[in-house]
Amino acid sequence: MKRTILTVVIFLGVLTSSQGQIFNKSNTKRIGQNIKESFQNIKKTLVQDTRPSGEHTIWDIYIAPKIGLDLSNLPGIDGNVKLGVVGAAYVEVFVAKNIAIDAEMQYSRQGSSGVYRNLHTTDAAGTPTVREYGPYDFKLDYINTNYLVRWYPWADLPWSFTTGLHMGYIVSAHAKMKHGADKNIKRDIHSGDLALPLGISYEWKQWQLEARYNLYFRKLARSHEAEVLMRNARNNMLEVTLGYRIKMF
Incomplete structure (x- = not known):
């Protein structure tokens, strides 16, 4: 039982450490920038500067x-x-x-x-x-x-x-x-x-x-x-x- 608990603790520690490396400040900033650009592209597609005519x-x-x-x-x-x-x-x-x-x-x-x-x-x-x-x-x-x-x-x-x-x-x-x-x-x-x-x-x-x-x-x-x-x-x-x-x- 003690060995199982120790294994789980070690696994959670490694997982937390990995997530911390993945979601560091640089990566978080890059992800946020990509999301912002995606929203801007969607907005450009949906909101268009048009002046409709018959031609x-x-x-x-x-x-x-x-x-x-x-x-x-x-x-x-x-x-x-x-x-x-x-x-x-x-x-x-x-x-x-x-x-x-x-x-x-x-x-x-x-x-x-x-x-x-x-x-x-x-x-x-x-x-x-x-x-x-x-x-x-x-x-x-x-x-x-x-x-x-x-x-x-x-x-x-x-x-x-x-x-x-x-x-x-x-x-x-x-x-x-x-x-x-x-x-x-x-x-x-x-x-x-x-x-x-x-x-x-x-x-x-x-x-x-x-x-x-x-x-x-x-x-x-x-x-x-x-x-x-x-x-x-x-x-x-x-x-x-x-x-x-x-x-x-």
Whole structure:
């Protein structure tokens, strides 16, 4: 036991001595200088002195995270507009002086609220009746992939217009009735969706403010139960986002 304790003490002494030699004043100063230079390089990459215009160099590459809000509803059913969140990041490559191609990954919360479901039945006497259920709150979470063409029409102004293809994949879908059950409808609606995005944006320094409307064409319901609840509903969304553009090359 005494021999074991002595061995541990000797080992800790050697380790402490080695650390003292490694982290002497000279090495500590050098390490601190390297960390400082690394932070300065990162800052230079993220914070750029730019004056955006409508004309760029071919093969310029930008990346940009963005976040914002969306207003959505479900045309085809009588519901209220719903406020949701949008988060995205994109890579942009200029293929001409005023035209760029964007590839964007995006999350969006969509849906509608205040939706009522009407059931047409007959009573015991055979008289047609209508029973109303609701209101329902639809919450639809999508992961979207956007392939966009961005056009800068004016060389001296940082305004741009976008269009392309919006492809959505449903990751969560719920219809909750007020003071009632929360129904998972993910399997009852189509997993994929397509839209035509139409956007306009303005750049100031590295910031980009963009408004985009997504025009959807596909009916959501795929099962009979969903058709009873949602009828011919489809998505509809207007989004406003603020992005931070970083020039990589």
